[in-house]
Amino acid sequence: MKILVTGGAGFIGSAVIRYLIQHTQDEVYNIDKLTYAGNLESLIDIEQSPRYQFHKLDICNATALQQIFSTFRPDIVMHLAAESHVDRSIDTPADFIQTNIIGTYTLLEVARKYWLALDTQVKQKFRFHHISTDEVYGDLENSTELFIESSPYAPSSPYSASKASSDHLVRAWYRTYSLPIVITNCSNNYGLYQFPEKLIPLVILNALDGKSLPIYGDGKQIRDWLFVEDHARALYCVVTRGKIGETYNIGGHNEKQNIEVVKTICKILDELKPQPVGWKYETLITFVKDRPGHDLRYAIDATKIEKELGWTPQETFETGIQKTVEWYLNNLEWCRRVKDGRYQCERLG
Ligand code: NAD
DSSP states (O other): OEEEETTTTTHHHHHHHHHHHOOOOEEEEEEOOTTTTOGGGGGGGTTTTTTTEEOOOOOOOHHHHHHHHHHHSSSSSEEEEOOOOHHHHHOOOOHIIIIIOOOOOOOOHHHHHHTSSSHHHHHOOOEEEEEGGGGGOOOOOOSSBBBOOOOOOOOSSSHHHHHHHHHHHHHHHHHHHHOOOEEEEEEESSTTTTTTTTTHHHHHHHHHTTTOOOEETTTTTEEEOOOOOOOHHHHHHHHHHHHHEEEEEEEOSSSHHHHHHHHHHHHHHHHHHHOOOOOOGGGGGGOOOOTTTSSSSBOOOHHHHHHHOOOOOOOOOHHHHHHHHHHHTTTTTHHHHHHHTTTOOOOOO
């Protein structure tokens, strides 16, 4: 198959492309604007493959998109390009409205026109896969409730509102124009090659530099953690075998309080990078004023994808976090380069 991936130089997109090149025979065309979050070094392992090509492009550019559709002729679109950091969406929401909403609309329209003109047989094979987040559901009030595919949307941040909006557009393009779509909503991803502004890499790098480890509020917010390579496998499963028009929730069965996550990382660092006797990385933890609109708990019920498509996560949080910390310790040079002088781990928490 020919797969057009948007946002393939980002954290999850690059894991998807590495998976596609290493585990399938598919051809991949990566389009990415290369914002601060996009980094082609994440694709170094596969960039020489004759089945891979890259084009630097903003998904809001309809004319350039049309050209790529007509030359590459994709069977599948996997749409991951987005502005993805909640803190940044509070500071500069305009970028989120532009890429996540206008960009998704632009891509949908180009895909629809391309799809309409396809021969019947190829037309049946075509899929538009929109990759989204569990944050569209808002937060959970009690400790036993889980998000299911039909949970109502109640986004809290400009980021989650823009993703919710793009989900609605994708569903509308199915209901109104019959464009063959699938949607996935997943929990927090972690793993290799994540830009060091998100919780896990930020904590690892700040701890190694002896900087404080800022935790929002009391640190008791709960997130479900999904190892990025499990996610990439799940996405391939959905796009190749999922039912048209359906949504699938993807989760890692790893509900943890933020403070637990940070303490686990500190313990692993105590073992792998011990400091003078008696000193522990946990000493660096500091609590900072909570983020506005901070959701307390997200938790995913991933029964549908497990039952219908047979996907389950392979990593537990314990195995995944160990691999992740080890990877960052072995790839400090990558972290230095992606920070590129513009970003110095200064996000609040
Ligand atoms: P990321 O920020 O690491 O990567 C996003 C990529 O999109 C970057 O390479 C960036 O250059 C590119 N991009 C941004 N604007 C663009 C534009 N206008 N045109 C073309 N490319 C553009 O994000 P991620 O963590 O890899 O997330 C990928 C997708 O998965 C997003 O849609 C996000 O909402 C969703 N998601 C992420 C998580 C998570 O925990 N990271 C969880 C749930 C859902």
